[in-house]
Structure formats: C-alpha cells, structure tokens
C-alpha cells in the first residue's frame with residue numbers, strides 16, 4: 001500500500017441517536033501529503049466536523065481509521081492541534097499564558113524554561129500578537145483571540161493543524177487578514193493543514209486541494225479538486241484570473257448540484273442538517289460573495 005503522511009482509511013461512523021442509528025460518514029478515505037493544505041467543504045451537517053474530530057482523535061470511527069506517519073490515531077494528541085471557530089482560550093489566563101500552557105505541556109521536558117519563554121513569544125510574534133501578551137481574552141477582539149488560538153496551535157509544532165471554520169465568526173476584513181497571515185505562516189513553516197470552511201473563495205485561495213463532501217446522511221467524498229495556482233497567492237490579481245475563477249466555479253457547481261440532486265435517500269435523515277432548501281443557495285451566495 002502506498003503510504004502517505006496522513007491517511008484517512010475507509011472511515012464510516014454511526015451515532016446512536018434518540019431516533020435510532022444515524023450513519024453520518026460512509027467509507028471516507030483521504031490521503032494527505034506532508035505540507036499539503038486541504039480544505040473540506042460541504043453543506044451544513046454533512047459531517048465535516050465529524051471527519052476532523054476523527055482525525056483529531058476526539059471521535060472514534062465505527063469502521064476504518066486514521067494513520068499519521070503510519071501510526072494509528074486512537075486519542076487526541078499534541079501532534080494534531082485543533083483550532084475551533086470559537087477560539088477556546090482560557091479566559092482567566094493572559095494571552096502569553098494561554099500559549100505558554102500549551103508550550104509547557106508539549107515541551108516541558110525537552111526545552112528549558114528560557115527556551116519555552118522564547119518559543120511562546122516567537123509564536124505570538126508570528127501571528128502579530130507580540131504587543132498584547134499581557135492582555136486577557138476578554139480585553140482583545142475576536143480576530144486577536146483567533147490569532148492567539150492559532151499561535152497556541154502552531155506553538156505545539158503539530159504534525160497536522162486541524163481547523164474547524166477558524167475564521168467563520170470574523171468580519172470580512174479581519175478574515176482577509178487572517179487568511180493572508182495563515183498563507184504566510186504556512187509558506188514559512190510548511191504545515192500540513194486540514195481546514196473546514198463554508199467560504200468558497202477562502203477554500204480556493206488557501207488550498208492545494210479542496211475535498212468536497214456529498215450531503216449526509218452517509219456522506220462521502222464527492223469530488224477532490226486540485227488547485228494548481230502558483231504561490232504566493234495574492235487575492236487581488238486572482239480575482240481576475242481565469243484559472244482562479246474556474247476553480248471557484250467548480251466548487252460552486254458541486255455544491256449547487258449536490259443541493260439540486262441529493263444522492264441519498266431521505267429516510268434516516270436526522271440531526272441538525274435539516275436546513276430549509278431555500279436557505280442553502282443564499283448561504284452559498286453569501287459564502288461565495
């Protein structure tokens with residue numbers, strides 16, 4: 001078998017719910033190379049977070065599993081840092097201490113106190129938060145909190161950075177800045193990233209490949225789009241770039257077609273994926289615009 005850096009292998013998962021078993025993922029397989037930036041996109045409730053949580057080790061697949069450098073993932077670990085949409089900082093700790101805590105957990109034995117201090121500062125500088133190290137989370141903006149969350153994840157030097165709609169709660173200008181910083185950091189550190197997004201432009205701008213999931217239940221990987229745009233990528237010239245617009249249209253086409261012709265039976269549908277049909281195109285339009 002061809003071994004990859006990260007391999008999601010034939011993953012299926014079924015949850016027990018009040019209305020019976022709910023099969024959310026059906027035979028999902030994905031191979032990710034080291035340094036690759038992957039986006040996961042698909043309609044609300046299809047199972048994107050479930051995929052990410054299985055890779056994170058927070059959920060166990062019912063069938064199949066995940067290999068990272070040929071070792072099976074069985075539990076959460078610092079080699080797979082997760083950044084959630086709602087920056088999960090500890091509110092009573094300063095910006096510095098939020099990052100330092102993670103640094104101490106991962107490098108408590110391997111780095112000296114002084115090295116851990118420098119490493120904490122270095123990662124906060126990387127996300128341009130060096131000026132606010134003494135502030136508490138309630139004293140900084142949402143975008144700044146998200147930066148600290150990313151600094152904390154990067155500081156753990158994870159093999160894989162897992163991001164679940166990391167910029168979803170931010171205003172569009174802040175989001176733009178965060179996307180640019182993430183591209184810059186990834187170019188510098190060559191992180192392997194899996195990011196969930198609902199934003200088609202964000203997916204095309206940032207990704208090497210976009211993994212498009214079919215609607216649930218029993219969601220699968222519908223298509224994978226390789227985004228062959230040279231880096232560094234600059235959003236302004238790309239707006240008029242035919243290749244960029246082609247990729248963008250491909251993703252929109254997938255999402256709209258999946259919406260128009262769901263390829264799944266309507267029985268056994270449950271959970272929070274019951275978005276009213278007329279809401280979905282609006283959401284896509286918003287995400288794309």
Ligand SMILES: Nc1ncnc2c1ncn2[C@@H]1O[C@H](COP(=O)(O)OP(=O)(O)OP(=O)(O)O)[C@@H](O)[C@H]1O
Nearest residue numbers: 015024043044045046047048049050270271272273
């Ligand atoms: N622990 C659980 N128990 C039962 N059902 C679950 C559980 N976790 C997720 N689900 C169901 O699995 C489906 C997929 O959920 P998931 O959160 O992965 O979707 P998603 O694609 O991330 O959606 P969104 O875009 O809205 O975040 C939903 O129907 C959800 O209700």
Ligand SMILES: [Mg+2]
Nearest residue numbers: 048049050164
């Ligand atoms: Mg989700």
